[in-house]
Amino acid sequence: MVTRLLVGTDKGLFRLHRPGLGQPWNIEGPLLPGQSVLAMARHPRRPGSWLAAARHPVWGAHLYASDDDGSQWRSLDSVPLHPEHRHASRFESVWGLTWSADGARLYAGIDPAGLFASDDDGGRWQDLPGLNDHPTRHQWQPARHLFAAHSLCIHPAHPDWLIVAISSGGAYRSMDGGRNWLPANAGVRAGHLPEPYPQVGHNVHRIVMHGGSGRLYRQCYTGTYRSDDWGQTWQEITSGLPGDFGYAVAVDPGDPDRVFQVPESSADLRIVVDARLRVFRSEDGGTHWSSASNGLPQAHAYVTVLREALHTAEGSPCSVWLGTATGHLFGSDDGGEQWHLLAAFLPRILCLRTIPA
Amino acid sequence: MSFVQVRLPGALRTYADEQALVDVAAGTLAEVLAALGQTHPLLLPRLLAPDGSLRPYVNVFLGADNVRELDGLATQVPHGSTITILPAVAGG
Numbered sequence: 001m002v003t004r005l006l007v008g009t010d011k012g013l014f015r016l017h018r019p020g021l022g023q024p025w026n027i028e029g030p031l032l033p034g035q036s037v038l039a040m041a042r043h044p045r046r047p048g049s050w051l052a053a054a055r056h057p058v059w060g061a062h063l064y065a066s067d068d069d070g071s072q073w074r075s076l077d078s079v080p081l082h083p084e085h086r087h088a089s090r091f092e093s094v095w096g097l098t099w100s101a102d103g104a105r106l107y108a109g110i111d112p113a114g115l116f117a118s119d120d121d122g123g124r125w126q127d128l129p130g131l132n133d134h135p136t137r138h139q140w141q142p143a144r145h146l147f148a149a150h151s152l153c154i155h156p157a158h159p160d161w162l163i164v165a166i167s168s169g170g171a172y173r174s175m176d177g178g179r180n181w182l183p184a185n186a187g188v189r190a191g192h193l194p195e196p197y198p199q200v201g202h203n204v205h206r207i208v209m210h211g212g213s214g215r216l217y218r219q220c221y222t223g224t225y226r227s228d229d230w231g232q233t234w235q236e237i238t239s240g241l242p243g244d245f246g247y248a249v250a251v252d253p254g255d256p257d258r259v260f261q262v263p264e265s266s267a268d269l270r271i272v273v274d275a276r277l278r279v280f281r282s283e284d285g286g287t288h289w290s291s292a293s294n295g296l297p298q299a300h301a302y303v304t305v306l307r308e309a310l311h312t313a314e315g316s317p318c319s320v321w322l323g324t325a326t327g328h329l330f331g332s333d334d335g336g337e338q339w340h341l342l343a344a345f346l347p348r349i350l351c352l353r354t355i356p357a
Numbered sequence: 358m359s360f361v362q363v364r365l366p367g368a369l370r371t372y373a374d375e376q377a378l379v380d381v382a383a384g385t386l387a388e389v390l391a392a393l394g395q396t397h398p399l400l401l402p403r404l405l406a407p408d409g410s411l412r413p414y415v416n417v418f419l420g421a422d423n424v425r426e427l428d429g430l431a432t433q434v435p436h437g438s439t440i441t442i443l444p445a446v447a448g449g
Contacts (some may be wrong), residue, residue, distance in 0.1 A: 034368075058414040058444040059368065059403040074400050075372070081407050090407040 237286025323349025
């Protein structure tokens with residue numbers, strides 16, 4: 001049973017704790033007050049060790065580390081930077097943090113779009129020019145408020161296999177530890193571009209991986225997709241969802257076929273479809289979908305769930321957690337069968353993670 | 358070389374051993390900030406953008422004058438002067 005959560009918001013980080021199932025959640029925070037917490041990552045081998053990417057409108061964007069599951073944070077003294085004069089800006093903020101499975105290497109996806117690696121826990125960063133100077137980079141462009149690399153996944157059986165999302169630029173995959181990259185968008189629509197199925201340029205909102213199998217799910221500006229061959233091809237699984245727009249997608253850590261998605265209305269409106277906060281769940285890899293939304297507001301819910309704000313945690317069934325841009329935090333301990341409101345008046349929720357027991 | 362006093366805003370004192378006032382020896386504002394960075398390395402990236410310019414919503418005053426209306430980072434700092442760092446009032 002999950003008893004602790006870290007919730008990153010537009011005004012800082014909150015830590016939630018409950019003594020037991022059915023007990024009210026205690027809220028601690030805001031930690032990193034006043035900062036937009038954009039991403040968090042737990043070290044895979046060091047208990048209690050976390051990193052967070054945060055941005056303050058005055059003091060800039062920085063990385064922070066915690067050794068006690070998020071109670072106390074200390075600033076790191078460096079951030080990943082593009083080489084001088086390569087782009088208009090060397091660094092705006094970190095949008096994605098991913099550890100290698102052995103915890104030896106840390107990857108950061110940044111705005112302006114770029115991927116960097118650190119072998120000393122974020123002390124020094126190395127550029128990955130195979131991606132950052134990719135010959136197709138001129139076809140990348142900023143999405144609304146964002147021009148970043150994010151959603152980096154590392155194949156569980158092949159540590160040299162990487163896949164990353166560019167918003168907007170599409171997905172790219174590497175089979176050699178990040179030296180060389182190829183577009184990974186075959187079968188993915190791009191409604192904002194003249195070609196229906198371009199090679200690159202897609203606006204990818206989120207890619208998640210099932211940690212056991214390496215199966216990938218992807219939520220795009222247009223459509224929801226699955227890949228069973230590490231991004232070489234994608235199968236659209238939007239059919240059965242009430243819309244093809246959305247940000248958040250998550251997969252059950254214990255079952256690669258069980259996937260969750262929050263449908264949003266058009267790109268113009270960007271709130272949940274029909275003002276009903278619904279989580280759609282598939283038990284067969286996205287072939288069939290049904291609403292799993294008991295306990296979520298089903299009328300006049302003019303909210304959105306952002307890309308890092310839907311999260312699953314291991315369990316039988318898995319637990320599912322979501323936060324809205326209006327600061328409502330919901331959880332389900334039974335795979336989405338029943339949802340409960342944990343907190344209603346948090347700042348805009350940007351990301352959330354469970355803390356293992 | 359001048360000896361000047363730097364007043365830090367509350368939000369940044371956590372990166373300066375909780376000090377509100379820091380004394381440094383420097384000739385220009387750039388040297389003031391570099392000296393601060395020597396003793397308190399986490400301060401500097403909060404004041405300067407990665408390209409080395411003053412962050413857009415960070416205001417630095419020499420006495421009562423905003424250094425942006427003087428010579429920016431090249432502003433000469435007289436001996437005994439006070440430099441005040443404040444976040445800009447942005448957003449209404």
